[in-house]
Amino acid sequence: MPSALDRELVIQASYLVTAFLFIVGLKRMSSPVSARSGILWAGAGMALATAITFIYPGLSNYPLIIIAIIIGGVIAWVSGRRVAMTDMPQMIALYNGMGGGAAAAIAAVELYRGEHLPLPIAILAVIGGLIGAISFSGSLIAFGKLQGLIKRSFRFGGQQILNMLILLAALILGALLAHGIYSSTGFVTAFFVVALVLGLSMTMPIGGADMPVVISLYNALTGLAVAFEGFVLGNAAMIIAGTVVGSAGTLLTQLMARAMNRSLGNVLFSGFGDTGGAAASGAVTGSMKPIEAADVGVMMAFSQKVIIVPGYGMAVAQAQHKVWELCQLLIDRGVTVRFAIHPVAGRMPGHMNVLLAEAGVPYDLIADLDEINAEFETADVALIIGANDVVNPVARNDKSSPIYGMPILNADKAKNVIVIKRGQGAGFSGIENALFYLDNTRMLYGDGQAAVSQLIQAVKAV
Amino acid sequence: MTGIVALYIFMLAAFTGYEVISRVPVILHTPLMSGSNFVHGIVLVGAMVALGNAQSELEKTIGFIGVLLAAGNAVGGYAVTERMLEMFKSSGSKGGPKKGAH
Numbered sequence: 001m002p003s004a005l006d007r008e009l010v011i012q013a014s015y016l017v018t019a020f021l022f023i024v025g026l027k028r029m030s031s032p033v034s035a036r037s038g039i040l041w042a043g044a045g046m047a048l049a050t051a052i053t054f055i056y057p058g059l060s061n062y063p064l065i066i067i068a069i070i071i072g073g074v075i076a077w078v079s080g081r082r083v084a085m086t087d088m089p090q091m092i093a094l095y096n097g098m099g100g101g102a103a104a105a106i107a108a109v110e111l112y113r114g115e116h117l118p119l120p121i122a123i124l125a126v127i128g129g130l131i132g133a134i135s136f137s138g139s140l141i142a143f144g145k146l147q148g149l150i151k152r153s154f155r156f157g158g159q160q161i162l163n164m165l166i167l168l169a170a171l172i173l174g175a176l177l178a179h180g181i182y183s184s185t186g187f188v189t190a191f192f193v194v195a196l197v198l199g200l201s202m203t204m205p206i207g208g209a210d211m212p213v214v215i216s217l218y219n220a221l222t223g224l225a226v227a228f229e230g231f232v233l234g235n236a237a238m239i240i241a242g243t244v245v246g247s248a249g250t251l252l253t254q255l256m257a258r259a260m261n262r263s264l265g266n267v268l269f270s271g272f273g274d275t276g277g278a279a280a281s282g283a284v285t286g287s288m289k290p291i292e293a294a295d296v297g298v299m300m301a302f303s304q305k306v307i308i309v310p311g312y313g314m315a316v317a318q319a320q321h322k323v324w325e326l327c328q329l330l331i332d333r334g335v336t337v338r339f340a341i342h343p344v345a346g347r348m349p350g351h352m353n354v355l356l357a358e359a360g361v362p363y364d365l366i367a368d369l370d371e372i373n374a375e376f377e378t379a380d381v382a383l384i385i386g387a388n389d390v391v392n393p394v395a396r397n398d399k400s401s402p403i404y405g406m407p408i409l410n411a412d413k414a415k416n417v418i419v420i421k422r423g424q425g426a427g428f429s430g431i432e433n434a435l436f437y438l439d440n441t442r443m444l445y446g447d448g449q450a451a452v453s454q455l456i457q458a459v460k461a462v
Numbered sequence: 463m464t465g466i467v468a469l470y471i472f473m474l475a476a477f478t479g480y481e482v483i484s485r486v487p488v489i490l491h492t493p494l495m496s497g498s499n500f501v502h503g504i505v506l507v508g509a510m511v512a513l514g515n516a517q518s519e520l521e522k523t524i525g526f527i528g529v530l531l532a533a534g535n536a537v538g539g540y541a542v543t544e545r546m547l548e549m550f551k552s553s554g555s556k557g558g559p560k561k562g563a564h
Contacts (some may be wrong), residue, residue, distance in 0.1 A: 014470070015507075022504070025497070030464055031486075031490075032489060036547045038497065038547070039540065042540075046504065046536055049504060049507050050506055050510075053506075053511065054510075057512070058515070059514025061525070064522060066530075068530040068533065069510075069530075070533075073536075076533065077538070079538065080537070080545070085545075090498055091542055094538070095500075095542070097497045098531040098534040099505050099535035101528070101531040102508075105512070109516055110512070110514065112524065153494075218474070219498060223498070223501075223502045226502045226534075227472065227506065228494065229505065230508065233508050234514070239468065240475045244498075249482065254489075316478065349488055352545050353489040357551070358549050360551075362551055362552050365551055369488075369491060372511040382505070391495065
């Protein structure tokens, strides 16, 4: 049995290795070539840290620890393996909320113990607990909304003032706790209840379309909460990993908000849909011109270059496998095929890439907005399937439109634009799409999957 | 760990996180968010220590919930991130989908 000092050294060294593996893992995850290995590196770090913590000096309650790990781990593993790729955003929200809850639980155990903590430590414990609890209840609401369990966005006048008051109450309770004047069990409980309510009331008014930004924000907040509790426990692995996630998550949140043409303040403090919708834009002139699948098939088969613009509608229709089959036929005929992905094409930035990857589309055929926009002018066909607002040219030129200023894919610049659409209704935001009325646009009406199947037959028949 | 050293760690880790992510392409936003979500699952080690030191029934109960949630964060985060990243393949890669394959 090694001495306590040796043991301490082994534990600290292992945490250091874990921190290194996490950072290398995240670095590798930020490039598509090495991304797969990144999660394996990070996973190895997590396994090492968890295993070594069992020899932490002075611990008891081992059976409870093991049972809790098994229950939590098995449930999460099974659900994580089974969840459909389309439901990924809410699962990330759920797992993130669990992390926030765990950070809050650590703070709660420390505070309930009622021992006098040094002031800086007590402050960090309280702040970490507050952030963790907000992230926990907020993420659960985000999960409920994306899963369709919560359908309404509860908004009322003075909501922001109410939220500010709740925040103020949480801060006052937290300050008294940290100072150590009031440390009774009831007082600690009141603090956490207020913090949980704050997470709820902050997230309730936010609409589903903005949820990805919110989930990303809570992800960063959980990281921060973990770092703060790491300070409390004197655990360097938690400080480093939590802080890295806190800052990386903040940057990622900004990137996402920018990609969606929303500022973070906008997401948190105003509801989308309040300004959008019917307030819309000048009447669109012209008519939608239908086309038959056979004609589209011929057109695409004899094209030099086809750009596919998929939207979430494609994933809802489960058409991505058929789309890739169609693309393979075209590639075999020597047609250059690219996929143009708008940042909000899926349910969160990057989600559409995951859905296409699931169908087998190699990532080097997939281009994001900045890369592809110049290419539309040289494309013979832009095939739009399940996308609407992200290709609406009014975002470029109609100042009265609620989506004015949003970066869009310039599909209207292609020689021919084919839109696969179920019917003639307006898009997700209820805004009429000027693209559908252009002279070079043809509408292919029908269910996404059926329409693409027809296209496959048409190309085969050429 | 003294307070000032902890602050150094905090500052350097914050810059590291920012730098590591700063050039990530949009196509990886979702998996990367999921991956960073997994990384803060390290809260598991803290929750284990908290439960391991818990004395009263109340502390044990909350510590138990903490470990359970943290394990869910770590394991679930790993499961979904690995599943997503496993699918990312280039057209050149061997494991990638062959032309005409279904």
